[in-house]
Amino acid sequence: MRYCQRCGVPRILTSEHKWAPNGTISVTRDVNHRMVFIDNDALNHILEQISTRIGIPLEIIIQEAKRKSGKDFMDAVLSGLKGIVARNLASARVYSQLSKQVGMLGLGHAELVDYKRHSFLEGAITDAYSAPAITGDICGAFESVEGCTAEARYEVGAGGTVKCFIRSADVERPELESRFGYVPPPLLPGRNIYELCPVCRAPKALGVQYAFDADRGIIVDRKTNHRVVLIGVMTLANLFGELERELGDEVPKMIAEIEKDRVREVILSSAKDRDTSESGYLRYLKTLELKGMGNGVSVALSDGMVEARVDNPYFEPLVAGFLAGFYEATTGEKSALSWNDASAGYTSVTINRA
Numbered sequence: 001m002r003y004c005q006r007c008g009v010p011r012i013l014t015s016e017h018k019w020a021p022n023g024t025i026s027v028t029r030d031v032n033h034r035m036v037f038i039d040n041d042a043l044n045h046i047l048e049q050i051s052t053r054i055g056i057p058l059e060i061i062i063q064e065a066k067r068k069s070g071k072d073f074m075d076a077v078l079s080g081l082k083g084i085v086a087r088n089l090a091s092a093r094v095y096s097q098l099s100k101q102v103g104m105l106g107l108g109h110a111e112l113v114d115y116k117r118h119s120f121l122e123g124a125i126t127d128a129y130s131a132p133a134i135t136g137d138i139c140g141a142f143e144s145v146e147g148c149t150a151e152a153r154y155e156v157g158a159g160g161t162v163k164c165f166i167r168s169a170d171v172e173r174p175e176l177e178s179r180f181g182y183v184p185p186p187l188l189p190g191r192n193i194y195e196l197c198p199v200c201r202a203p204k205a206l207g208v209q210y211a212f213d214a215d216r217g218i219i220v221d222r223k224t225n226h227r228v229v230l231i232g233v234m235t236l237a238n239l240f241g242e243l244e245r246e247l248g249d250e251v252p253k254m255i256a257e258i259e260k261d262r263v264r265e266v267i268l269s270s271a272k273d274r275d276t277s278e279s280g281y282l283r284y285l286k287t288l289e290l291k292g293m294g295n296g297v298s299v300a301l302s303d304g305m306v307e308a309r310v311d312n313p314y315f316e317p318l319v320a321g322f323l324a325g326f327y328e329a330t331t332g333e334k335s336a337l338s339w340n341d342a343s344a345g346y347t348s349v350t351i352n353r354a
């Protein structure tokens with residue numbers, strides 16, 4: 001039985017992830033590896049908007065950032081004796097295992113088209129969440145499994161099928177690991193309680209919020225009808241960190257603003273009346289938990305100013321944009337937004353009328 005009959009969540013997804021009471025999701029076999037459900041339309045929208053504003057294509061940066069984190073993740077998965085066996089005896093099987101992971105995470109449906117050990121890999125991905133991102137993911141995995149550096153390129157064919165071509169090559173990466181600089185801040189404890197599915201022990205809310213199709217590799221948010229993906233927080237931080245290094249300090253502000261505009265429109269398009277009291281804001285923040293985005297702990301309102309504290313935010317500018325979008329949609333005012341960096345484990349977001 002691949003899906004729980006009661007709640008509809010894939011069994012493998014539940015067994016491989018843990019929902020903690022502090023608003024985070026982690027990988028069961030590596031608690032330091034934090035994951036987040038993120039709206040894929042929003043993520044692609046942010047990347048497109050940055051690209052448009054700055055006037056350069058981002059595909060190479062995206063592919064490269066994903067390659068690095070994909071390699072890092074596979075290195076961790078394949079460490080130890082199991083990894084030696086996998087690398088030497090069963091490398092083709094590792095890729096079929098990997099394609100199951102890709103489907104479970106909602107990244108698309110990946111198939112191995114052609115493969116020669118230590119030499120090349122050709123893959124075809126239908127319903128890929130992003131062409132450069134999935135190519136980077138697969139390239140990183142290839143580098144880890146084969147123990148070499150590699151070059152990757154992709155083509156997007158009929159119906160959006162992504163074909164990726166990875167081949168081993170001597171690639172000079174002088175600043176390689178020094179740029180891989182994300183250090184996760186300490187996690188703060190929390191006290192959220194999830195009601196669990198009595199059959200599979202996944203949070204009950206998970207199957208209510210999302211529809212899973214692990215064969216196609218698609219997860220859909222039933223509330224927004226948007227596609228979501230489950231990706232590493234470190235991956236996201238490295239991707240955005242890479243963009244900031246390449247494109248400048250204004251990138252986080254830009255990300256917050258793009259997210260704010262998007263969230264405002266989403267909220268305005270649903271006719272629902274929103275409670276804008278402190279407890280209304282807290283309820284709004286509560287939607288972050290199940291997604292692993294953090295833990296909203298306090299909100300203070302005074303003279304049109306909103307101050308909110310979110311523990312363990314997955315990415316501060318996106319949490320800030322999420323709050324400011326709510327503010328703008330419910331007040332009809334433009335907002336001035338600031339937040340602090342979560343190196344102590346939490347961010348305080350302040351929103352004023354602009």
Ligand SMILES: [Zn+2]
Pocket residue numbers: 004005006007008009197198199200201202
């Ligand atoms: Zn269940």
